[in-house]
Amino acid sequence: MPDHIIRVNIETHTPGLGDQFADILRSIDGMLIQPRGDTHRPDLLIYEMGEDIESDFQTIDSLLESNTVGDVILTAATMDSVMLLQAMKTGVKEFFSQPVNEEEVRESIERFRERLRQTRGREGVKTGRIINVMGSKGGVGTTSVAVNLAASMAQGESAPSVVLVDLNLLYGEVPLFLSFNPTYDWGTLTKNIARLDATYLTNVLAAPVHGVHILPAPSQMNGYELPNPEVLEHLLGFMRGLFDYIIIDAGQSFNDLSLKSVEISDHILLVSVLSLPCLANTNKLFRSLSDMGYLPRGRIKVIINRYLKNSDITLKDAEDSISEPVFWTVPNDYRTSMAAINQGVPLRAISADAPISKSLMGMAAELAAGDEGDAEKKKKKGWWPFSKK
Template identity: 40%
Template sequence: MTDTQLTVLLDIQTSNLKRQVQKVLLAMRDVAVSEYSLDLSGDVLITELSSSPEQDFQAIQGLIDSGTVTDVFLLSASTEQDVLLRSIRVGVREFLPLPLDDDELSKALTKLQSRRKKHSEDDVPDREGRVVTVLGSKGGAGTTSIAVNLAITLAQRDPTKSVLLMDINVNLGEVPLFLNFTHQYNWGDLARNIKRMDETFLRNVLFEHATGLNVLPGPEHVNGNFMEIRDLFGQMLSLLRSMFDTVVIDAGHSLNDLGEQAVLASDTVLVISQLNLPYLANTNRIMSSLRQIVPDAEHKLKVVINRNDSKSEVSLQEAEQSLKTKIFWSVPGDYKFALSAINQGKPFVQVGAKHKLTKSIQELAAKLVPEAAGKKEAGRKWFFR
């Protein structure tokens, strides 16, 4: 048996469809085919969605969870959104609509063989990517704006590097609004399918912005499953940082269980504040709390002042005295420009490439991730870059 040998189990009731699949399999190399039965296990199960889809989905999830099969290819005449979403959530690797395209099935199997070969040859573990969490000291600090534009800047600066923007605000995430896109899936879907997280699964869940940034929105609701996804969040984040060069997390302004996990997993935490007493007072409290839980806090925690202008109530020097820490970066204020970008669903660079806000975020990105350091390793893992 070669490294790319696939053991394929068939569970197809429609005779013509079954013959069509068998014909494709017979034309392929390194494929062993068997009829599915309870006493067999295999690499991939090719099955047909029946008239009782919920029973099928439960059976598929059971087979994957038990390790009976590693992957599932689902053939379905229905391509409705709820069927596609359910397929992803139970861990289906390939969803193939009917009538079946022979080439699509062949390509999917060939891709699976290539992945197995690559994994067997890859004995060197991937390096970990950098995680930057952006945490607001108070609502309205501009946390999402900075997170979105920082991630966009990092993605555009070096096309050989992969960047993920992750919104961990449950129910209140605004990243899709800032980038003007709608989404079907979110990181809750990844958390619930942690064992299935691979290239194909991520491709279906992520949104890719025109700038090359990959975006993973937060759940709009958790249907009472918050404890479940919370418990899986750390494991999911660990996997994501192994797949991307940089993961930027928009943590909003709530240091809840998810925010705390993100902070602890981060290389850098940007605490966003403004030059007025309510924001600085909150920043003091947050910094004090974080110093108690974050190892090497003085190195990892960095205060960023947003909307700094001549009308600010407090000077940068006074803010540093109040916070007893140096201000890492200061972003100038231009509320009209920032609001225009938000209303258009565009990053700063697409609204004003030479604007002072755009340049400030670019300089912040360069200070956080120096280009010289970022170019030591060319090329990145997976399909993202």
């Protein structure tokens, strides 16, 4: 039994060759041949060399470099030693000679599968975690949590690379929260999705602010088509290969885009406060996502923001009403919170010792430790899980 589906793109121009490869691949377990236009990242690209060999090698080099494809197998009507040498320099490890020999293809795919297994099991290839911060209501602190979680994550001892994506259409506030003057936004990226590679993305994202790369929301929709969920999936999938953490401020929207981001996220943080309307919304959101098949349980974590120990509604009341445990509480601190927003800095830049700042640091540490599957690690790192429920 194959342990993973292998997504394959076939790009050939000799008539009938693509179908021939497709027929052979379909007879091998676990292979998924992607139709043209499918934006999922292929694990494998079967590429036929054309007339302009230099340009072909440049294309392959950029696809591999940007991690847009996992691996490339080449085929050509005639292969000479110069082409083979150039291919090996580019990082191509396998070739199919023409006419295609079925047995050769099978053996080559098995070798590829083995390489993939080893790569997936090895450290070093980034497989960034997506953390989606959603609000159960406007004004509960979704942006505050997303921004400060990202800034806290970036403080981790291993200096993880962090990108904060503002998914709020039109009303994205992340740049204001971090005094950031954007020249690009994800509208630009999704419009130019075909050009997406590591160099392009690095240019677009510019320098990190308080350790965090920022991808703001479009501030006006003129000239942009709304990106479709598949394009968003491609963009976030691509970012996984470049960043350790991708934090999304998903706001309060419940549309195709936010559902797609929920589907592919590793953690969904549902921000709520201890008020009846908010808890009722949290309940509805949980049930809806659950009915739509978006849970495994544990992936959605409830955060109670603006927590006051002596509030009328207790944490126990909240947990009873939503039938879920509360993952984290962030204390109420209007003064520090407003000062941070007004000065456009993370909470810790106002007061690193304030309980609200420590709480966000603790939440980041807890999530990071969970991802590493090593609860001891966070203690060694000296992070303080301040408000762990």
